Amino acid sequence: MTKPKDTSSDKLTAFQDSTEITDAKDTAAQSDFLTQTDTDISMIEETEDDDLDETVEDTACAQPPEAKVKIESLAPDVVVASLETSEPEEDSVENESQAHSEDVPKQEDIELETPQELDLPEQESDELTTYQSSTESDDTQDEVNKEEDREEEVKEKKEAKLESYKQFVAEQFSNQTVDYPEVRVTIEANALPSKMYFIMNILSAIIASYGLVTNSAAVVIGAMLVAMMLGPITGVALAIIDHRMPLLRKSILTVLSGVTLVVLVGFIVGWLHKDQSLTAEILSRTQPTSMDLMIALAGGTAGAYAMVSPHLSVAVVGVAVATALVPPLAASGILFAHGEPQLGLGALLLAATNIIAIQFTNALVLWVLGFRRLVDDDYQSNTYLTFLQRNAVTLLLLGGLGTYLTINLQTNAKQQAFENNVKETITTYFTDKGNVLTNTQFDVTDERQVVRAIIRGETTPSAYDVRQIETTITQDMTKNFPSYLPIKLQLRYLPVQVIESDPLIQDKLDETDAAILTN
Numbered sequence: 001m002t003k004p005k006d007t008s009s010d011k012l013t014a015f016q017d018s019t020e021i022t023d024a025k026d027t028a029a030q031s032d033f034l035t036q037t038d039t040d041i042s043m044i045e046e047t048e049d050d051d052l053d054e055t056v057e058d059t060a061c062a063q064p065p066e067a068k069v070k071i072e073s074l075a076p077d078v079v080v081a082s083l084e085t086s087e088p089e090e091d092s093v094e095n096e097s098q099a100h101s102e103d104v105p106k107q108e109d110i111e112l113e114t115p116q117e118l119d120l121p122e123q124e125s126d127e128l129t130t131y132q133s134s135t136e137s138d139d140t141q142d143e144v145n146k147e148e149d150r151e152e153e154v155k156e157k158k159e160a161k162l163e164s165y166k167q168f169v170a171e172q173f174s175n176q177t178v179d180y181p182e183v184r185v186t187i188e189a190n191a192l193p194s195k196m197y198f199i200m201n202i203l204s205a206i207i208a209s210y211g212l213v214t215n216s217a218a219v220v221i222g223a224m225l226v227a228m229m230l231g232p233i234t235g236v237a238l239a240i241i242d243h244r245m246p247l248l249r250k251s252i253l254t255v256l257s258g259v260t261l262v263v264l265v266g267f268i269v270g271w272l273h274k275d276q277s278l279t280a281e282i283l284s285r286t287q288p289t290s291m292d293l294m295i296a297l298a299g300g301t302a303g304a305y306a307m308v309s310p311h312l313s314v315a316v317v318g319v320a321v322a323t324a325l326v327p328p329l330a331a332s333g334i335l336f337a338h339g340e341p342q343l344g345l346g347a348l349l350l351a352a353t354n355i356i357a358i359q360f361t362n363a364l365v366l367w368v369l370g371f372r373r374l375v376d377d378d379y380q381s382n383t384y385l386t387f388l389q390r391n392a393v394t395l396l397l398l399g400g401l402g403t404y405l406t407i408n409l410q411t412n413a414k415q416q417a418f419e420n421n422v423k424e425t426i427t428t429y430f431t432d433k434g435n436v437l438t439n440t441q442f443d444v445t446d447e448r449q450v451v452r453a454i455i456r457g458e459t460t461p462s463a464y465d466v467r468q469i470e471t472t473i474t475q476d477m478t479k480n481f482p483s484y485l486p487i488k489l490q491l492r493y494l495p496v497q498v499i500e501s502d503p504l505i506q507d508k509l510d511e512t513d514a515a516i517l518t519n
Contacts, residue, residue, distance in 0.1 A: 191235025191251040200228045205265035208330040215279035229325045237362035242373040266333020285331045286343040288350035289409035300358030304365035324354040360394045433459040449487045456494045
């Protein structure tokens with residue numbers, strides 16, 4: 001009888017083999033688990049915030065779970081062995097991490113949460129709202145300020161461009177050159193004896209004559225606004241420097257016709273008002289001096305430059321020139337009408353001096369600015385010598401007039417000094433007697449000078465007083481004015497009496513009263 005096999009030992013051997021195999025598998029599974037756990041931990045460390053780092057690190061450092069062998073007998077001949085581990089569930093770790101991350105709110109959520117969501121106290125909520133409102137208002141104000149700054153910057157740029165454009169236009173206007181053909185045409189046109197020329201000069205002469213008769217300087221000045229005497233004089237100057245005889249004859253004819261017309265109008269006005277005495281405005285133009293010559297030279301230069309320059313108005317300078325032409329011409333006509341030929345010739349001399357001086361300065365300015373026409377003989381000499389040759393007659397007339405007017409100026413200055421000395425002598429003599437000198441008049445006869453003086457005061461002068469004054473004046477004339485004729489003094493006395501409410505009071509004139517009577 002066969003002995004049965006020992007199946008239990010075989011089963012035990014198979015169990016041990018399977019156990020070893022299982023242990024090897026479990027060891028490999030345990031290694032895979034640890035590797036997977038490390039990978040998960042690294043992923044958690046990369047995705048979670050800094051606040052979760054410690055939790056993840058603790059999980060990574062935990063000890064691996066212990067493996068237990070569980071043997072189950074399914075049948076008498078079948079035994080199953082399984083390996084059980086206390087592996088923590090990954091879901092629990094992820095849930096804990098998720099819960100922790102939810103407990104820590106993100107920064108964006110905190111910034112966007114309202115006071116109601118944060119459950120802040122009411123006071124803190126109001127302060128936060130006020131802070132946010134002030135911040136928004138500050139931001140709005142900053143934007144407004146920036147916008148205003150941009151507008152101001154744009155405005156400044158526009159103003160700078162406009163100013164630059166204005167400067168450019170001004171420079172272009174200032175750099176305008178002389179239009180020689182146009183200036184020549186204008187001068188020649190104004191030199192013609194046109195209807196407008198005669199009408200305007202007649203009106204100017206009427207206004208000036210009545211201004212002289214009424215002794216109104218304002219009216220005389222008004223006459224200068226319509227005078228047209230500069231044009232033909234400038235035509236004479238251009239004809240001389242261009243050596244053009246037809247233009248010279250035409251211009252001289254125009255000047256002479258205008259002068260005759262103004263004198264004639266003055267004569268008519270003076271004849272209509274013979275009963276009017278000669279005024280200071282008339283008499284002041286009867287004794288020309290070298291000062292009048294200088295005024296004419298300056299006026300002529302200004303007029304010529306204004307005629308050529310594109311920047312000046314000829315009308316304005318023409319008024320200044322007419323100041324030296326129309327009034328003396330009208331004054332001479334009035335004086336001829338009043339039977340004063342000597343004084344009338346003096347006024348005509350003043351007008352002639354002004355015309356010659358204006359013509360010479362116009363010619364000089366035009367020559368310097370390039371208005372010249374040279375002939376064959378002129379190229380052999382200097383240009384300025386040519387100018388002097390063409391203006392030789394004008395220079396001779398100016399030289400003679402200048403000499404006479406200078407002598408006349410010295411004579412007038414000496415006569416003025418003599419009259420002042422006479423007035424001072426009379427005033428000094430009557431100062432202590434309560435009388436004052438109010439007016440004087442000097443007339444020259446063939447044998448002597450007659451001095452007529454008007455005295456006002458409370459003391460009647462006597463013949464003795466007249467002799468004493470004449471003796472004092474004669475002594476002064478012997479010393480300072482030996483060539484003067486002897487004087488004859490005539491006093492006209494106007495009594496002045498001080499009257500007050502009390503007849504017993506008799507006051508005398510004082511210095512204040514004397515000053516009042518003098519004026």
